[in-house]
Each structure stands twice: as structure tokens, then as C-alpha cells.
Amino acid sequence: MSQSAPRITALDFARALAIFGMIIVNYKLAMQAENGGSTWLIAIAGLFEGRASALFVVLAGIGVSLMTMKARGSLDKEHIRHNRNSLCKRAAFLSIAGMLLLLMGWNADILHFYAVFLLAASVLITVSRNILLGLYTIILLASQLFLIVFDYSKGWDKSFHAYLDLWTIEGFSRNLFLNGFHPIFPWLCFFLIGMWIGRTRWLDLATRPKLLLYSLSGTVVFEAISYSLISWSSPVLDTEAATYLFTTKPMPPTMLYVLSATCSSIAIIAVSLYVVDKFQNSLLIQALINTGQLSLTHYIGHVVIGLGFLEAVGHLDNGSLSFAIAYGCSYFIIAIIFSYVWRKWMKRGPVELIMRRI
Template sequence: MSQAKERITAFDFARALAIFGMIIVNYKLAMQAESGGSAWLQAIAGLFEGRASALFVVLAGIGVALMTSKARNSMNGELIRQSRNSLYKRAAFLFIAGVLLLLMGWSADILHYYAVFMLVAAVLITVSDNKILGLFSMILVASQLFLVMFDYTKGWNLSFKDYTGFWTIEGFIRNLLFNGFHPIFPWLSFFLIGMWIGRKRWLNKENRSKVLLYSLSGTVVFESISFFLVKWTSPVLSNEAATYLFGTKPMPPTMLYVFSGICSAVAIIAICLYVVDKFENSLLTQAMIHTGQLSLTHYIGHVVIGIGFLMTVSYLENGSLSFAVAYGTVYFIISIIFSSLWRKWMKRGPIELIMRKWC
């Protein structure tokens, strides 16, 4: 298998893992499941929070970088125009899909944020690597400053489930840019670093072990910095304020959370490269790759079908973590089986086919 093909299928494998993590986190959120599970189950479920989505967004950035590489490398005006138009159309499609999910009551949607990422990517096709890193840094610094300058809780109720004034212009923009589930500041940083990584040769076979070592080390370092900063500043700021400024949970998304999330995402991608390289022909690996190739279908499906079913049977807000994890795991297994069967007949998933015709 060529390195390019291996890299792409490894990214699909990683997308499948990201989808699994997002399903667990989103079902836990939808069911308000904070209890009903052992300590180890709570710890495992907590590991996915903000990490699965971060992995998903980093992979999106890498994917866009690979998709537009021919236009960027050739600097052919027509190719650049075609790539931009394709990204504009994808942005429109994802925005409409995201708004439809929001109208269905799914407040944690990520697709309408993705739409903005695609618009930014269209503008940045011909921009240098250094400028992308510069924009990444600016967004990260601005995001941390915004946490100090503005009220992060504005619009949210105490449980961070309902957002007052979301459908007003002010509320929608505030949620989109600052204090939604995946706000542009700083979530665009994940996408930009993905674009930057996608332009590099970091993930080639000869660099893989270094990337894995550095990314795992980075995760430990940033989590440790967070832990000690919270511990040392708590007596002065209060534990709540220290966690707000230096924690590594996705809400609020601090600078340390972004750095830790990037490192953990890159580590998982590197591990996926090893797995696909060694076990490419196994049925499970192929099934996971096919699941990742249908990631947009599964993202929409886990909301419309998975959560929709629980709403229909009036069992959505049951509050049991054990049930949320079990239900999410079963749903993901069904998704794997569906993906394997579907890919025998069709190259793209149902939603991917619709988007392909649109774009």
C-alpha cells in the first residue's frame, strides 16, 4: 500500500474513533448522565470530553489541506477557483445541515461551526504555512483574553444545556464566536493546526515514532501545567476561577485545553497510522475505515436516529451514565455494521452522496 493511501485510510480510521467518542459524549450530554456509573466509567467517559471533537476538527483541517494540495502547489488560478467554490458549497451545505439539527433541538451541533471553518479554509488555500501558524497563535491568544474580558456564562442556564436568546442575532453570533459548544474562538485553532499538519511530511513513516513520542509528551506536559497552575493559583483566585482560566475541559476552552487537545489528537492519529499499517487487511480495521468514510452520515444519524429514538420512547433524560455509554457503544457497533454493508455497494455514505451532488 502506498504511503498516501495508507495515510488517507488511517485518517478514516481515526475519524471512526472520533465519531465513537463524540457519540459517547453527546449521549451523555443529551441524557444528562452524570451518575449511574462506577468511578472508572466516569473517568473513561470524561476522557472523551472535548478530545473526540478536537480530533474530528484536526482531521477536517488535514483533509482540507490534502484536498486543496494540487491547487496550492500548482498555484493554477482555475484549480484554486474550483477548490474555493467547492469549499464554499460545502460550507453552505454544512451550515444548513447544522441549523436543521439546531432546529430539532440539538444545541451541541458542530456542523454550523464547520461551515465557518470551510469558509476560512477557502480563503487560506494559497496562504503560507507561517501565516497559518500566525493566525493560529492570534486566535489562541485572543480566545484566552476573551475569557477574561467577557462573561462566558451569558446566555447559558446553570446546567449549560439551554441557551437563552440563541435565535437572536446577538445570541447566535456570541454562541458562534465565543461561548457555544465549539466556538470559532478558539476551535478554529484546531482546524488551522490540522491544515498546517496536512501540508507537512510529519506523518510519513520515518517521522511517525517521533510524532507519537512528542505528542504524547506534549499531552502530559500541558495537563501537568494545567494541574499545577490550578493548584497554585486556587488560594489566590479561588478554585473555580483557577479552573476557569487554566483547566483543560472543553468548556470553557482555555489555551491549555487547546494545546493538550492538539497533542492528544496528533497522538491518536499517529497510533492509527501504526494500526492501519500493521492490520490493514483485518475485517475490523476495514470496517472502522469504512465507518470513518461515512462520518458525516453517522454524525447526523446519531442525533436524528439515536437521540430521536430515545425521545420517541420517552427515555432521553434518564440520567444514567451506564446506559448512555452502553447505548452509545451499541449504536456505534450498528454503525460499523451498516458502514461495512453500505460500502459494498456504494463508495460514499448517504449524506456524503447528497453533499457530493451539492458540491
């Protein structure tokens, strides 16, 4: 097996972890189970908030860089044009899929945001790594400024579960760019840093220990800075304002949240590289790799099938955090089994096949 093969499967393994975290967070959100349950359950569920989705987007950026590596290296205009067309077609497919989920009432959809990230990638295929880091910095700073200048709560209901004017041009644009669940400012940062990592040697075996050390250290440092700034500024700004500006929770997505979630995402990817290198022949690890390879199928499935079933039996708005986590874990176990069996016969997942053929 080539050196790049376990690296790619490690990214699939990390993608499976991201899907699991997104399932837990989304089921908690859909069942309105954000405050109920024991302290330890709340703490466990809180670990995934904004982190699983961020990991998913970072992995997407890495994937795009690996996919366009040959075109970028050769600078062949025809090859670059082919990659751009491919990214634009994928963006169109994901945009339609995301809009359908929105029409079904799934307000937390990430696919239509993902489509914009792919469109941005199609433009940035040949730009330098320094430009990617520069764009990351500019978008990060601009996003923090937008939190101060604009009303982040505009368009949301009091519970921050429903976006009241989503289906207007102004409301949809505001949600997409500024204050949706995964707005372009600053969520494009996760995609850009993924593209940057995919062009470096940080995923190689020799640099992997430093990658893990730096990313874990960064997570701890940014969490400590957030805690300190909230504590020190609360007497001056009041606790609510201080938390709004310096939190590392995903809503609102502050600069410290993006930096902390970037580091934690990279740390999980680094751990995934170690795990797959050591246990790649394990049945469980292989099944999780297969699950990551069917990530689009499982993302749509956990909404349409998982939540659709609960709504059909009238148990969606149950408000139980313990049930949300147990149901999410059960669904993910079924997804793992399905993925392993499906990949025995088919190279791509059901939705992935549809996207490929369209």
C-alpha cells in the same frame, strides 16, 4: 498500494474513533448523565470530553490540505477557484444541516461551526505554513483574553445545556464566536493546526515516531501545567476561578485545553497510522475505516436516529451514565456493520451522496 493510500485510510480510521467518542459524549449530554454512575464510568466518559470533537476538527483541517494540495502546488488560478467554490458549497450544505439539527433541539451541533472552518479554509488555501501557525497563535491568545474580558456564561442556563437567546442575532453571534459548544475562538485553532499538519511531512513513515513522541509528551506536559497552575493559584484566586482559567476541559476552552487537545488529537492520528499500516487487512480495521468514510452520515444519524428513537420511546432523559455509554457503544457497533455493508455497494455514505449531488 501507494504510500499515501494507507495514510488516507488511517485518517478515516482516526475519524471513526472521533465519531465514537462524540457519540459517547453527546449521548451522555443528551441523557443528562453527567454525574451519575460509578467512578470508573465517569472517568472513561470524561476522557472523550472535548477530545473527540477536537480530533474530528483536526482531521478536517488535514483533509482540506490534502484536497487542495494540487491547487496549492501549481498555483493555477482556475484550480484554486474550483477548490474554493467546492469548500464554500460544502460549507453551505453543512451550515443548513447544522441549522436543521439546532431547530430539532440539538444544541451541541458542530456542523454549523464546521461550515465556518471550511469558509476560513477557502480563504487560506494558498497562505504559507508560517501564516497558519501565526493565526493559530493569535487566535489561541485572543481566546484566552476573551475568557477574562467577556462573561463566558452569558446566554447559558444554569446547567449549561440550553442557550437561552440562541435565536437572536446577538445570541447566535456570541454562541458562534465566543461561548458555544465549539466556538470559533478558539476551535478554529484545531482546524488550522490540521491544515498545517496536512502540508508537512509529519505523517510520513520516517517522521512518525517523533510525531507520536512529541504529541504524547505535549499532552502530559500541558495536563501537568494545568494541574500545577490550578493547585498553586487556588489559594489566591479561589478554586473556581483557577479552574476557569487553567482547566483542560472543553468548557470553558482555555489555552491549555486547546494545546492539550491538539497534542492528544495528533497522538491518536499517529497511533492510527501505525495501526492501519500493520493491520490494514483486518476485517475490523477495514470496517472502522469504512465507518470513518461515512462520518457525516453517522454524525447526523446518531442525533436524528439514535436520540430520536430514545425520545420517541420516552427514555431520553433517563440520567443513567451506564445506559448512555452502553447505548452509545451499541449504536456505534450498528454503525460499523452498516458502514461495512454499505461500502460494499456504494462509494459514499447516504448523506455524503446527497451533499455531493447538491
